Amino acid sequence: MSHSSLHAQTLTAGYAERRVLDNVNLTIPAGQCTAIVGANACGKSTLLRVLSRLLPPSQGQVLLDGTDIHRLPTRHLAKRLGFLPQSPIAPDGITVLELVSRGRHPHQGLFNRWRPEDDAAVVEALSATHMEALADVQVDELSGGQRQRAWIAMALAQQTDVLLLDEPTTFLDINHQIEVLDLLTDLNHSRGTTIVMVLHELNLAARYADTLIAMAKGNVYAMGAAAEVLTATMVREVFGLENRVIADPVTGKPMMIPLGRHGGVAHVQD
Numbered sequence: 001m002s003h004s005s006l007h008a009q010t011l012t013a014g015y016a017e018r019r020v021l022d023n024v025n026l027t028i029p030a031g032q033c034t035a036i037v038g039a040n041a042c043g044k045s046t047l048l049r050v051l052s053r054l055l056p057p058s059q060g061q062v063l064l065d066g067t068d069i070h071r072l073p074t075r076h077l078a079k080r081l082g083f084l085p086q087s088p089i090a091p092d093g094i095t096v097l098e099l100v101s102r103g104r105h106p107h108q109g110l111f112n113r114w115r116p117e118d119d120a121a122v123v124e125a126l127s128a129t130h131m132e133a134l135a136d137v138q139v140d141e142l143s144g145g146q147r148q149r150a151w152i153a154m155a156l157a158q159q160t161d162v163l164l165l166d167e168p169t170t171f172l173d174i175n176h177q178i179e180v181l182d183l184l185t186d187l188n189h190s191r192g193t194t195i196v197m198v199l200h201e202l203n204l205a206a207r208y209a210d211t212l213i214a215m216a217k218g219n220v221y222a223m224g225a226a227a228e229v230l231t232a233t234m235v236r237e238v239f240g241l242e243n244r245v246i247a248d249p250v251t252g253k254p255m256m257i258p259l260g261r262h263g264g265v266a267h268v269q270d
Contacts, residue, residue, distance in 0.1 A: 003031035003192055004080060004161035006051060010060035013050045020046040022218040024060070028162075033188045033195040035209035037202055039239050043218040044198045045086060048166050051196070052083035064162070078106035082160040086167050086198075088151050090139040096150045097135040100125055103157030125156035128183055144171035152180060156187065163187070165197040169204070177201070181208045206230045206253045214238055230254040 006028040014020040020043045028034055028051075036044045049055040051062055053069045061068045069077060082103075090099055103125065104118040126132045129149040134142065139150055148171050155163060168184070169177040185208055187193050199205040205212060206226040214221045214229050216238045222229045235243045235256055248255040 003194055004065050005030045005063075006081075006162055006194065006196075007063040008047075008051065008060065009063065011047075011050055011057050011062070012059035013046060013055055013057040019058075020218055021050065021057070024219055026213065026220055026223060028194060028196055029211050030194055031188075031192045032210040033185060033208060034197070034211040034213060035205035036196065036198045036213045036215060037200075037205050037238075038215035038221070042215045042238075044215055045166050047215070048083070048164050048196070048198055049085075052081065052164050053077065054083065054085075075106050078158070078160075080160055081162045081164070082155045082158045083164045084151055084155045084166065084168060086170065090147075090150075092140065094139050095136055096131055096139060096142070096153070097122070097126070099139055099150055100131075100135075100153045100157050103154040103159075106158065121157045121159055125153040128156055128186075129153040130179075145173060145176050148172060149176070149180070152183070159191075160193070162194045162196070165195070167198050167200060169199065169201070177204065184208075202230060202235070202256050203248070206255065207248065207251055226253050230256060232256075 008024050008026050011021050011024040012019065024047065036047065038044050046055065050057050053062070056070065063069070064072065064077070064081060069081070100122050104121060107118065126135055129152055131149055131153050134146060139147060142150060148168070152168060155165070169180055172180060181204060184195050184197065188195050209226065211224065212226050212229040213223045214234055221238055222234055230245060232243050232245045235241050235245070242259040244257045244259065245254050246257060
């Protein structure tokens with residue numbers, strides 16, 4: 001199974017006069033699940049927007065299989081790279097089924113013919129996100145967690161080689177967070193989809209991602225396996241948080257324990 005490669009070369013980007021990314025170089029591991037972590041305003045979401053072509057860089061380029069994404073036709077790029085932003089907004093009155101079906105637009109032919117494979121992709125996406133029973137409900141009537149799953153279903157229906165998600169577990173209870181991350185992991189394992197997601201929860205990022213990217217001040221602080229990146233030093237320097245990192249008793253992956261003035265610090269050993 002071949003996997004699409006995504007590279008950022010000397011990326012500098014921002015908004016108006018404010019520079020957010022500063023000379024970023026990185027290669028997203030093809031066919032893997034990568035999580036981007038970091039403190040607020042460090043550039044995580046901006047990086048995802050640049051990688052998805054929503055935000056043009058002021059310097060540098062993003063290469064998809066060696067081609068600058070800004071040179072690819074929009075429909076061609078949308079077949080290969082999907083992006084779910086942090087707070088997407090659905091048109092008024094649209095149902096879950098209609099929203100998820102929009103994920104098939106890049107695959108439509110010249111005359112927008114709907115095919116059996118489009119139906120199959122939509123049904124599979126609704127099933128994977130457990131949204132079948134809500135297919136005919138309007139998106140604006142859903143709870144926050146249901147709405148997030150509807151948008152993820154749309155992204156799944158797009159069936160791209162690369163899927164970028166900005167905080168896909170936002171608004172979700174912990175059980176639904178796990179459900180979504182399990183779903184994305186299954187997608188990665190079964191289809192070989194390259195998953196890149198911004199996550200706030202460090203321990204879930206370490207548990208689910210093959211690769212962690214820690215960002216600080218508009219650049220990559222560290223990148224690698226969770227055991228290399230999630231260290232007490234990284235958390236202290238990137239998040240300004242005193243902590244201990246221990247082995248997760250379930251997975252053996254690193255697990256961060258925050259320390260506070262009232263958190264039983266005296267009983268925690270280095």
